[in-house]
Amino acid sequence: xxxxxxxxxxxxxxxxxxxxxxxxxxxxxxxxxxxxxxxxxxxxxxxxxxxxxxxxxxxxxxxxxxxxxxxxxxxxxxxxxxxxxxxxxxxxxxxxxxxxxxxxxxxxxxxxxxxxxxxxxxxxxxxxxxxxxxxxxxxxxxxxxxxxxxxxxxxxxxxxxxxxxxxxxxxxxxxxxxxxxxxxxxxxxxxxxxxxxxxxxxxxxxxxxxxxxxxxxxxxxxxxxxxxxxxxxxxxxxxxxxxxxxxxxxxxxxxxxxxxxxxxxxxxxxxxxxxxx
Numbered sequence: 001x002x003x004x005x006x007x008x009x010x011x012x013x014x015x016x017x018x019x020x021x022x023x024x025x026x027x028x029x030x031x032x033x034x035x036x037x038x039x040x041x042x043x044x045x046x047x048x049x050x051x052x053x054x055x056x057x058x059x060x061x062x063x064x065x066x067x068x069x070x071x072x073x074x075x076x077x078x079x080x081x082x083x084x085x086x087x088x089x090x091x092x093x094x095x096x097x098x099x100x101x102x103x104x105x106x107x108x109x110x111x112x113x114x115x116x117x118x119x120x121x122x123x124x125x126x127x128x129x130x131x132x133x134x135x136x137x138x139x140x141x142x143x144x145x146x147x148x149x150x151x152x153x154x155x156x157x158x159x160x161x162x163x164x165x166x167x168x169x170x171x172x173x174x175x176x177x178x179x180x181x182x183x184x185x186x187x188x189x190x191x192x193x194x195x196x197x198x199x200x201x202x203x204x205x206x207x208x209x210x211x212x213x214x215x216x217x218x219x220x221x222x223x224x225x226x227x228x229x230x231x232x233x234x235x236x237x238x239x240x241x242x243x244x245x246x247x248x249x250x251x252x253x254x255x256x257x258x259x260x261x262x263x264x265x266x267x268x269x270x271x272x273x274x275x276x277x
Contacts, residue, residue, distance in 0.1 A: 077151040084147050084257040085179060091257075092140070092183070093193055103194030111192065118197035119185055124204050133205050134213070137180075141214015142221060142250030143257075144179035145172035149218075150254055156266060160226040169215060177211040214250075221248040225265070 097104050106114065149155035149172055158168040183189055184206055190196040224247050233240035241263035245252050252262035 074153045076153075080258070081148060081151040081175075084150070084254070085144070088143060088147060088253065088257040089183065089188060093188070096190070096194060100194065103190075103196070106195040106198070107193070114195045114198060115187075115192040118191035118195040118202070120197045121202050121204060121207070133209060137206060137210040138213035138217050139249055139253075140183070141176045141180060141210045141212075142217035143214075143253040145169075145176045145214055145218040146221075146251045146254035147179075147257055148172050148175040150258060150266070160222050169219065172218065173211060173215045176214050180210040180214075181207065218250055221250055224248055225251075229265075 097107075149168070152168070152171060154164065154171060155168040158164040184202070185191050191198075191202070196202055224243075228247070229240050229244055232243070241261075244263035244265075255262050255264045
C-alpha cells in the first residue's frame, strides 16, 4: 500500500460523510479528521473506535431522554373528599336532629323499612319556605362543590373563566349532584335519619334545584374571589378575610369541613386574580 494509506484515509472520510459521526459531538468528528491527516494504521483504527463510542454514547443518552414517560397528573384526593364530606354531612344532620323534634322521634323503629317507606317523591313544591328551597339548598350545593374542588387538582389549577374552568365546574357539578341525592335519599339522608318522606311531603324541588343553582352559586363565589378578594387581600388582608367569611359561604363551609379558617384559600398567591399572581 503506498505511503500515507490513501485507501484508509478515503475510508475514514467516507464514514464521516455517510453520517456515522453526525449525531456525536464535534469532538468525535475532530478525532476522525486528525486521524485522517496522520494516516497511520493504528491511529486510524483507534480513531474510528473512539468516534464510534462517542456517537453511541450521545445517541443512547438522547434515546433515553426521549423514552422518559410523562409524569401523570395527580388524581382526586379521595380520602380527603370522603372525610370532609362526612364532616359536612354530620353537621347538617346534627342541626336537623337537634332542632327538629319530629325527626328525632322517627329515629325509633325499623331502620330499613322506614327508610324505604320514606322514598316517595310527589309533585314539585313541598310547602317549605322559599329560603330553604332556593337559598339554603343551593348554598349546600355550592359547599359540596367547594369540598370537591379542594380535593381535585383539575379544579385547583383552573383559572376563573379560563382554560379548564368549565371542565372543573362540570366535575364539581357531578359531585354536587351525588352529594345532594345522598342527602335526600341515601343511607345517611333525610329519608333514613328522620324519615322525611314518610311523615312529610318529599318533592322534586329538592332534587332539581340544589345542584344547578349550587354550581351557579359557586361560580358567583369564584367571581368574588377573582374581582374582589384577590386584589383586596394585597391591600388589606384582614378586611378581605372578613368579607370572605360571609361573601363566599360555600367556600367557608368547605373550609370548616377540612378544619381550616373559613376565609382560607390554598395560597393567596395562587388565587385567581386579574393579574394571575
